[in-house]
Amino acid sequence: MAYYVNPHIRDTVRVFPMEGRADFRRYDMNENPSGLPVAFVEKVKKEITPEFLATYPEPSRFLKKYAAFLGVPFESVTAANGSDMAIRYVFETFGEPGKDVVTVSPTFEMYWVECNILGLRHRPVPYEPDLSMPVEKILEAIDENTRIVVLTNPNNPVGNVYAEAELDRIIEKTKEVGAVLVIDEAYHYFYAGTAVKKAMEEEHVIVLRTFSKLFSIAACRIGIVVGHPALIQYVRQGKLTFDVNSIALLFAERLIEEPGLLEELIRTENEGKAYVYRTLEENGYPVHKSEANFLFIETKRDALEVTKELEEEEKILVHGYRNPLLRKFIRVSIGSEAEMRYFMERFLPLDAREEA
Ligand SMILES: Cc1ncc(COP(=O)(O)O)c(C=O)c1O
Structure with missing residues (x-):
């Protein structure tokens, strides 16, 4: 006899997050990319x-x-x-x-x-x-x-x-x-x-x-x-x-x-975000402001291609979307200014490449 499986669980299709992320720069899951002091x-x-x-x-x-x-x-x-x-x-x-x-x-x-x-x-x-x-x-x-x-x-x-x-x-x-x-x-x-x-x-x-x-x-x-x-x-x-x-x-x-830690974490984040806004603007990108620790970047090239190339060539993870509403964006977690500089210095030339 077949065993019983709760039909709600049986019919739920799950996509679990990627593993092995320790080898990558992680800007894909809204974590703090560099962590606590x-x-x-x-x-x-x-x-x-x-x-x-x-x-x-x-x-x-x-x-x-x-x-x-x-x-x-x-x-x-x-x-x-x-x-x-x-x-x-x-x-x-x-x-x-x-x-x-x-x-x-x-x-x-x-x-x-x-x-x-x-x-x-x-x-x-x-x-x-x-x-x-x-x-x-x-x-x-x-x-x-x-x-x-x-x-x-x-x-x-x-x-x-x-x-x-x-x-x-x-x-x-x-x-x-x-x-x-x-x-x-x-x-x-x-x-x-x-x-x-x-x-x-x-x-x-x-x-x-x-x-x-x-x-x-x-x-x-x-x-x-x-x-x-x-x-x-x-x-x-x-x-x-x-x-x-x-x-x-x-x-x-x-x-x-911990005295001052909360304030330091907020300040670090805000500096990283201000840097990204500034750099996007200087490079002719629309700036989509966000009230969270991530933001959308409207890529010049195909966003999913950019996501894939960042992962494969630069060991950088960002989030790309198949949903038509979000298809033109990558979502990038924000960390310190140093983290964001690392990201931008690799993302900008990659996104500026001529399409093959
Ligand atoms: C809106 C929202 N709620 C909850 C969570 C889950 O957070 P937790 O790590 O506490 O499970 C996330 C994680 O990305 C989130 O974006």
Whole structure:
């Protein structure tokens, strides 16, 4: 007899990220290309002893400090093994099979993957051809069948943000229909706006944060769910017991405590971004500004060819797209000015080549 396979999982087509990336310059996944200061990492590593490794994780010490760091009650935060696991928890907790999850399209791909896996109906709201996203289109997609609405602010990959008045309208509409609104702030700090205060005021609003982007510890896997204590309690009830490892908790705790580190990471990023804007302009490229740690470059040559040649000839990874809306762009993660200089000095001559 054939064994049973959950049909939602059976029918989900996954494309997993490339491996073996250590040999490349990595500007393709919105990580910090060069990572945290070595001295900081070495200092924290000293705390990892055999006893530390032998003991099950205890997240509360970090979570108390993180809640204070955000200015919210301890009961308003919980952690997960990366925000992609946080997304899974939120969808399992507040999604209803066969009912709608509204997101813009394109957005971070795990949103539609989780819909497929959990049997939730994905209702994507496409961007306009000029990459604008009229808030009316999102509002129109929200109705009594909606259980979850996701806004990624800034959005990945487009890099746009929502004005406070737009957010307010979506908060009202989701409240009216009884849906949960997830505001994914993975790229917070590159963009200073936040809905944390809204999440404290409105029980149906959840904010997601990650330590993978500005905080530069994607390898550790830690993401945070922020929301009203009642809602966070539901998320906690559905969690795995030890889903966030002690190394992640330790690094996250030391990161938020380290004097000046956050400011230094933001400054480094901003210098890298300013350099890229300047260099693109000097070389006659349109500048597509982004509020995140990545930006679109409209290549002069075919964007997918450029992506392939950068990888094969220069050992540089960037993100290219088959989606017609994004076909003319490469998406490049932003790091320090030195990182971006390395990239630009290789990208510009390659893109200026005559087509064969
Ligand atoms: C919008 C968005 N949310 C969540 C994630 C996942 O982050 P994490 O590493 O915390 O799983 C990403 C990663 O690129 C992202 O772009």
